[in-house]
Amino acid sequence: MQHLPIASIIQALENFAPPSYQESYDNCGLITGSAGWACTGVLCTLDATEAVVLEAVANGCNMVVAHHPIVFGGLKKINGKNYVEQAIITAIKNDIAIYAIHTNADNVLLGVNNAIANALGLVNTQILSPKTNLLAKLITYIPIAHVEQVRKALFDAGIGIMGNYSEVSFSAEGTGTYKANEAANPFIGDKGQRHEEQERKLEMIFPAYMQKQVVKVLIAAHPYEEVAYDIIPLANEHKQVGSGMVGHLPEEMPELDFLAHIKKAFGLQAIRHTPLLGKNVSKVAICGGAGSFLIGKAIAVDADFYITADVKYHEFFDAENKLVIADIGHWESEQYTVDLLIGILQPKFPTFAVLKSGVVTNPVHYFL
Known part of the structure; x- marks a missing residue:
């Protein structure tokens, strides 16, 4: 059976629901284990209780992907006095990685x-x-002959999306000036002489959490030695979050x-x-x-x-x-989340064991 690094599983989950979209009180992410471990299988569940951890062990899975974080606050002692500590102890003893994808998956x-x-x-x-303050705008200036190569690189990186529309941008032409000193290596123009270049101002919106990636792609695709750009935080609503x-x-x-x-x-x-x-x-x-x-x-x-x-x-x-x-009911309303998690992972890892937990973790029962 194929063994993948746990980091690959995490990457697939975080591409679907970025951790930056979780609420401030939440504790999403890897709770036990290491992203560097080779994953032997994934068990998907709503709650990573001790019974679920033992189910993972029985099925040869060393990763549990849960909707609810088993740990919300800090643990000062871990001696098994409650269900949280019991689950953590059992996970650590059996080298089980627990990953939580909670309010980021809600949002x-x-x-x-x-x-x-x-x-x-x-x-x-x-x-x-919809949430606000999750978007940013990139503004950059590109020599006209190279606009399309930069724009395409940014589109390929996944920015310029607004609702049901992709490859969204705005551009306007103008004249840029610069004078390169002796240490520079200008793309065009002579050192020590002010150069004028017809450029195009390019604007695109992107999720703010992607800023480092966006800047990296921009600099790699842009022909200039020194790339001029602005990143502007936006208060707009993010209609998809x-x-x-x-x-x-x-x-x-x-x-x-x-x-x-x-x-x-x-x-x-x-x-x-x-x-x-x-x-x-x-x-x-x-x-x-x-x-x-x-x-x-x-x-x-x-x-x-x-x-x-x-x-x-x-x-x-x-x-x-x-x-x-x-x-x-809480469990009842979120019961289909397990199928959602499996639907995220199975298509990406079709030769890998992604299992649905058979443990019903709902603590609420009804006497009718």
């Missing part, structure tokens, strides 16, 4: 909330609460029918919800896991239903008879 367009939307059959989906999702049902349906639809789609035993409003359901907002912080956003986009989890008693009042809040 990307095709991530956790998209899996929920697909389970419900929603169409025309978009991020419910943010919290929650909103979409439409292909056909509207009565509220009771929609509740039955939710129950079937997620295999639920019960749904906690606010009073029904006596109207058909068309527009649906969703957020996997604890999503009460988006109730106001769901109301603002005129959603008929808001599906999430971990809603507290007083937070149900926030519906204000403007929509129906449906709390389907």
